[in-house]
Amino acid sequence: MTTGMADRLGGGVAARMAHYLQVLTQAKKAGRSAITSHEISEYTHVNATQIRRDLSGFGTFGKRGVGYSVDALIGEISGILRTAGQHNIVLVGGGRLGQAIAEADVFADHGFSIVGVVDSDPAKVGSSCGLLTIRSSNELPQLIEDNQVIVGVVAVPAEAAQDVADELVRAGVRIVFNYSGALIDVPPHVTAHTTSPAVELLYALYFHLA
Amino acid sequence: MTTGMADRLGGGVAARMAHYLQVLTQAKKAGRSAITSHEISEYTHVNATQIRRDLSGFGTFGKRGVGYSVDALIGEISGILRTAGQHNIVLVGGGRLGQAIAEADVFADHGFSIVGVVDSDPAKVGSSCGLLTIRSSNELPQLIEDNQVIVGVVAVPAEAAQDVADELVRAGVRIVFNYSGALIDVPPHVTAHTTSPAVELLYALYFHLA
DNA sequence: TAGATTGTTAATCGATTAACAATC
């Protein structure tokens, strides 16, 4: 087979597709109805030809001389990434960072729903975090089971990150999304991702200085 | 020339180097003194052979049978990326997100120093954010000039992001680091980076579902 | 029509991977 779509995307394509989807979602929120590959390129820093090639592998989504329909392309890409449904996530840590995450709609924009927030500090339990009420850490396993949560977001200080990750893994989470900055170890069947804004900044700075 | 180092790194190498540096910095904080290419690979999701090849292009930093000295490698990479010095950044937005950023040491760990926080809300001016006191937005140009700030961090609601970016650009900032999620436009001589955690999550989810 | 942008080819460049000798 030389044409047709693969059963599973390569890592590079999948990562770029997710990035396009993010840009399209923001463009839609900004009221845009059409967008060109060059505009997507500006925001993603991915070559425009590469974007057109990535997309054309799955169908002819664009209009020559015009660009792409934002709505239509969001539908196509979320279909390709199979992320069109609703996915439940749980947030550990109700401090300032946790509150900022709960209030933001970064996750909600892509169909990720925060079904619960827990904190190990008894003083925080009962207070509100976004639209939710902070619950005790010992409710974590039940929360994950009841809501079929596969993503756990870690928003605790670096020192506590590994313990929280362990708890999440024990409770059945498959993806650990770590905002603490600390390195965490997870078993092979679990994916850990540590956000590191400084990496992007170091990168940008290098090209500024060079 | 087939050997020796390039005057300027390729985009791929530079991005990976920044990522290695982040992992090494965290490993050092966790008390590690040595690390192997396989461990760096686990945390960065970059192939171990690729890591060794990237590093060996600049010298022989590792010890066969042992791995790399964390301290020594931090020194080498920050030299290669020319980011060893101190760099001043300014934070716009003293809300929960801004406070979380000011409190975290993601930036401080890499020599980025937040020299000021401003907010357009007069009610917030004067209150504290991390170790700093929130200042009025109209002090932004002076703050940037006095401290030779080249990086501006945007931690405001999406609606205000473009205006803030414009202000930062007018004040002479060269890198805009945007946490708002909104798409922002900047002139060609300025680099904009929008953090989008959801992109990584969509990516991880795709491989979990597929 | 004229201008713009997509879809697609071909050619180059860099990333990835397996394999293994060197050596700690």
Added chain:
DNA sequence: TAGATTGTTAATCGATTAACAATC
């Protein structure tokens, strides 16, 4: 020594880029 890990080669695969016909 034995075990482990680096440094490096070679072969493959994917990304990048320029160019341009197709077409809105």
